Amino acid sequence: MDEFAVAVIGAGPAGGQCARQLAQRGIPVLLVEQHSNFSQNNYSSAASPLETMALFDLPPGVVARYWTNLAIAATEKEQIWYGDQPRGVVFDFAKLRQFLADSVEQAGGQVWLGHRFLAYKQVENGLEVTLRRSPAEKVTVKTQVLIDATGSKRAVINYGQNGQTIKADSSKYYRGIGTEYLIRVDQNIHQKFADTLVFFLGYRWSPQGYSWIFPMDNQQLKVGTAIFAGQHRYLGQLKPIRFYTEAIIRNYLRLEKNQYKLEEIHGSVLNYAVNQGDTYHRGPVVAIGDAVSTVNFLGGEGIRHGMQGANIAIPFVVDYLQGDPQAFEKYEQAMKAHFAEPWQRTENLSQRVYLEFGDRQIDLGVTYLSYLDYDDVLDLLFHYRFDRIYGGITPLLLKKFAQFSQQCRRWLRNLRRFFLI
Numbered sequence: 001m002d003e004f005a006v007a008v009i010g011a012g013p014a015g016g017q018c019a020r021q022l023a024q025r026g027i028p029v030l031l032v033e034q035h036s037n038f039s040q041n042n043y044s045s046a047a048s049p050l051e052t053m054a055l056f057d058l059p060p061g062v063v064a065r066y067w068t069n070l071a072i073a074a075t076e077k078e079q080i081w082y083g084d085q086p087r088g089v090v091f092d093f094a095k096l097r098q099f100l101a102d103s104v105e106q107a108g109g110q111v112w113l114g115h116r117f118l119a120y121k122q123v124e125n126g127l128e129v130t131l132r133r134s135p136a137e138k139v140t141v142k143t144q145v146l147i148d149a150t151g152s153k154r155a156v157i158n159y160g161q162n163g164q165t166i167k168a169d170s171s172k173y174y175r176g177i178g179t180e181y182l183i184r185v186d187q188n189i190h191q192k193f194a195d196t197l198v199f200f201l202g203y204r205w206s207p208q209g210y211s212w213i214f215p216m217d218n219q220q221l222k223v224g225t226a227i228f229a230g231q232h233r234y235l236g237q238l239k240p241i242r243f244y245t246e247a248i249i250r251n252y253l254r255l256e257k258n259q260y261k262l263e264e265i266h267g268s269v270l271n272y273a274v275n276q277g278d279t280y281h282r283g284p285v286v287a288i289g290d291a292v293s294t295v296n297f298l299g300g301e302g303i304r305h306g307m308q309g310a311n312i313a314i315p316f317v318v319d320y321l322q323g324d325p326q327a328f329e330k331y332e333q334a335m336k337a338h339f340a341e342p343w344q345r346t347e348n349l350s351q352r353v354y355l356e357f358g359d360r361q362i363d364l365g366v367t368y369l370s371y372l373d374y375d376d377v378l379d380l381l382f383h384y385r386f387d388r389i390y391g392g393i394t395p396l397l398l399k400k401f402a403q404f405s406q407q408c409r410r411w412l413r414n415l416r417r418f419f420l421i
């Protein structure tokens with residue numbers, strides 16, 4: 001039986017980054033992925049701020065496109081902020097995960113694609129983990145630490161020792177459903193969107209969620225929609241999710257079906273535990289990434305945060321291997337110290353924006369954002385710096401004051417005309 005110090009199940013951004021870091025520290029690690037290659041399960045839109053590249057030492061080869069501008073379109077109001085240099089990337093999600101897996105192997109770790117986690121059991125000095133290699137073949141490995149990086153599925157941490165999945169209480173989760181079309185468009189259309197992330201809010205485009213157009217290379221665009229599950233305060237039955245994505249292609253990009261090539265439809269479901277209510281560890285079984293809700297539910301950004309969570313876990317995995325039995329308690333505390341406060345705020349805000357706001361409120365919100373400068377908007381959306389919102393008050397007041405004094409001048413002019421003075 002093969003033996004490892006750590007087995008990481010799931011080669012998404014969190015699992016890949018975790019295994020890469022462990023391998024680079026010389027720790028014997030196995031990275032396991034159920035799919036046999038990374039073009040499968042290529043579900044993420046994969047936009048990220050530019051800092052992600054340096055933060056995780058990523059090469060330009062994993063980037064499909066750099067973005068410079070940001071636009072938000074609501075029912076009545078549309079605002080675009082222009083930059084003069086790249087502010088972020090749209091990853092090629094398959095290449096990003098492939099790069100992380102390759103780095104694991106280069107640093108001496110092992111990567112087993114096409115292996116699905118089935119079960120684990122406690123044995124003397126560790127855990128025995130059973131994987132399905134093919135429909136007919138199972139394989140068992142031994143490990144000291146078992147890491148659940150299976151994303152929203154939480155396949156390992158929710159595995160009960162009796163072989164039954166531990167049932168999650170659905171009232172403790174927010175659920176988001178996302179579907180995306182990868183389309184190939186002609187050069188002119190691609191050029192128009194090549195440097196810009198466009199987000200859609202509001203009832204006209206994306207009731208009960210948000211939609212997007214992100215640029216890729218090779219004349220491709222990603223057009224998608226995410227819907228926040230639950231009963232909206234004002235809205236009734238929604239249309240199927242594809243309806244909203246197709247409406248954006250038709251009514252915003254102004255493309256009929258024969259004017260673009262649909263190359264792929266992909267998507268996934270995000271289950272986010274309310275109030276950081278996840279199980280972070282059970283003995284030497286530890287969860288990272290979306291398995292502990294590192295995705296930010298307001299805008300669905302999860303790659304950077306999943307990788308960040310993996311980095312937070314590393315020293316505690318090392319401490320555990322060196323004999324600290326309390327290491328994973330401390331991991332949970334460290335994760336909460338990093339995520340709890342901003343995640344709590346964005347959790348509440350997303351609940352209000354996607355399930356409670358009227359369309360007019362969303363339009364007013366976007367109108368208000370239009371008074372913020374670009375850096376403040378990016379800080380707000382990517383660093384959850386809600387204090388940046390105050391930056392809009394001065395320009396808004398100045399504009400209102402200018403409008404008011406213009407109005408006064410008009411009244412005065414009319415008065416003078418009226419009294420012939």
Ligand SMILES: Cc1cc2nc3c(=O)[nH]c(=O)nc-3n(C[C@H](O)[C@H](O)[C@H](O)COP(=O)(O)OP(=O)(O)OC[C@H]3O[C@@H](n4cnc5c(N)ncnc54)[C@H](O)[C@@H]3O)c2cc1C
Pocket residue numbers: 009010011012013014015016032033034035041043044045046047048115116117118149150151152153155177178179180224266267268269270288289290291295300301302303304306
């Ligand atoms: C439609 C959509 C669009 C998104 N767009 C963005 C975006 O623009 N920017 C951004 O930052 N984030 C985005 N996200 C979120 C982001 O993709 C996730 O938060 C991120 O990928 C989570 O990383 P992870 O490694 O924790 O989990 P995942 O990426 O879900 O990886 C989990 C891996 O575990 C594997 N696995 C599952 N079960 C088993 C098993 N039993 N055995 C073996 N392997 C298993 C899966 O195949 C998968 O490869 C989007 C999400 C969706 C659904």
